[in-house]
Amino acid sequence: MQIDALRDEVSRIDRDIIGLIAKRQLLAGQIARVKVNEGIPIHDHARVHEVLEYVFDTAVEEKIDPVAVQKVFEVLIAMSEERQRECTGDGNLP
Secondary structure, eight states: OOHHHHHHHHHHHHHHHHHHHHHHHHHHHHHHHHHHHHTOOSOOHHHHHHHHHHHHHHHHHTTSOHHHHHHHHHHHHHHHHHHHHHHHTOTTOO
8 A cells, every 4th residue: 555545544534533532522511511410520530530441451452552542531531521611611620
């Protein structure tokens, strides 16, 4: 396969990843409404730990760097929490 074809495939995957991040952010907004209704705080330490443990284990199974994958998900979780704050009117509060 030629380099351009490989790069095109990577670009398609990148677009897919961005689309999935957008869907994740949409769900974060919906989660914010549930949290407000149920009086649940935005940051859920137990859930963060659960997600990071899951992605670590999944990365190991996929034979990719689990620490790097965790770092990516730390960013995604931070984005989700920020989105939830926006939806609840908390702005940038921790």
